[in-house]
Amino acid sequence: MGRVDLAALALHFALLSLMAIGGVSSILPDMQRYVVEANHWLSDRQFADAYALGQAAPGPNMMFVTLLGWQLAGWAGAIVATLAIILPPIVLTLGVTRLHANNPDAPLGRAIRAGLGPIAIGLTLASGWILAQSADHNWRTVLLTLATVALMLRTKFNPVWLIVAGAIAGIAGIL
Amino acid sequence: MQQPQPIDESTNDKVGDTAMAPIAPNIGPLALFLAFSQLALSGFGGVLPWAHRTLVERKGWLTEREFVDTLALGQLLPGPNIGNMAVMIGYRFAGYTGAAAAFAGLVGGPFLLMIAAGLLYTRYGALPLVQQALSGMSAVAAGLVLATGLKMTATLKRHWRPWLFIALSLAGVGALRWPLLAVVGGLAPFAIAAAWGTED
Numbered sequence: 001m002g003r004v005d006l007a008a009l010a011l012h013f014a015l016l017s018l019m020a021i022g023g024v025s026s027i028l029p030d031m032q033r034y035v036v037e038a039n040h041w042l043s044d045r046q047f048a049d050a051y052a053l054g055q056a057a058p059g060p061n062m063m064f065v066t067l068l069g070w071q072l073a074g075w076a077g078a079i080v081a082t083l084a085i086i087l088p089p090i091v092l093t094l095g096v097t098r099l100h101a102n103n104p105d106a107p108l109g110r111a112i113r114a115g116l117g118p119i120a121i122g123l124t125l126a127s128g129w130i131l132a133q134s135a136d137h138n139w140r141t142v143l144l145t146l147a148t149v150a151l152m153l154r155t156k157f158n159p160v161w162l163i164v165a166g167a168i169a170g171i172a173g174i175l
Numbered sequence: 176m177q178q179p180q181p182i183d184e185s186t187n188d189k190v191g192d193t194a195m196a197p198i199a200p201n202i203g204p205l206a207l208f209l210a211f212s213q214l215a216l217s218g219f220g221g222v223l224p225w226a227h228r229t230l231v232e233r234k235g236w237l238t239e240r241e242f243v244d245t246l247a248l249g250q251l252l253p254g255p256n257i258g259n260m261a262v263m264i265g266y267r268f269a270g271y272t273g274a275a276a277a278f279a280g281l282v283g284g285p286f287l288l289m290i291a292a293g294l295l296y297t298r299y300g301a302l303p304l305v306q307q308a309l310s311g312m313s314a315v316a317a318g319l320v321l322a323t324g325l326k327m328t329a330t331l332k333r334h335w336r337p338w339l340f341i342a343l344s345l346a347g348v349g350a351l352r353w354p355l356l357a358v359v360g361g362l363a364p365f366a367i368a369a370a371w372g373t374e375d
């Protein structure tokens with residue numbers, strides 16, 4: 001594992017944060033590519049663990065970034081990673097909030113929303129694909145992932161219970 | 176959204192504002208901070224349902240319509256929807272201080288929780304039992320993200336074009352592992368141009 005360059009990390013995450021259409025899951029693939037594959041700061045497994053723990057805790061999904069930063073460089077890493085992800089969209093949101101007050105139904109806004117929607121979906125699916133690649137080592141974990149998808153699409157379970165069930169299945173040794 | 180507009184020519188004191196700010200009985204930064212802390216820490220498995228419950232049903236700070244409008248705009252913007260909503264709602268009730276207070280409430284508690292999780296992970300993450308639990312949790316987490324993506328496709332129109340852009344972004348970022356900036360930068364102009372003028 002190489003030494004973590006916090007300035008480079010901040011810049012990269014800040015750039016990514018402005019492309020996080022529909023939330024942090026659309027930029028997950030690039031975070032993984034940057035942190036794991038390009039810089040080797042974390043292992044595949046550590047990244048997937050951080051994401052899973054982030055999902056299990058209450059709060060916005062994006063907060064797994066805090067844990068990612070913590071793993072990279074302790075307190076400094078946690079603060080830098082979190083701020084880099086949350087600040088740029090806040091500034092943009094405040095700006096747009098003021099503009100939006102004047103013309104709420106501008107055609108450009110609608111075209112952007114309609115055009116970016118499918119890209120956000122493709123990126124979210126790519127995130128799931130990448131997480132599955134690092135989480136699913138055998139046919140039983142693949143089955144668990146597929147069962148989760150089916151349950152989420154067909155029922156209204158709170159996802160936290162599914163995560164708890166996954167933890168129990170893991171502890172029971174059936175994975 | 177309400178912004179400071181002292182130069183309002185309407186003779187009646189509140190007519191111009193009633194649509195957006197019907198009831199704002201002194202919602203200050205502290206109230207915003209507490210409300211958003213509370214809904215963030217209740218939000219196991221997603222904060223949005225709790226935001227709706229707290230802001231619309233329990234406190235009555237927003238009407239249903241205002242909530243949906245704020246959410247739609249939040250979705251259009253980059254960043255987490257709930258974070259954008261916190262900024263917009265906070266700003267509306269108490270200006271920049273309100274926006275900062277609402278957002279600080281939203282992320283403050285979860286930030287500390289994540290640090291605690293990090294400490295525990297550093298300490299116990301290598302234990303076999305913890306590794307086993309995390310294996311199961313990660314497999315489920317992957318399924319949750321996939322399901323979210325699949326659910327989002329329900330909002331699409333019946334047309335081949337959105338599916339083309341889904342496939343291209345999935346292939347570029349997921350399979351080929353190209354940088355996001357290149358993929359989104361390359362696709363977005365075409366996607367927006369294609370959506371321009373099509374009625375929805």
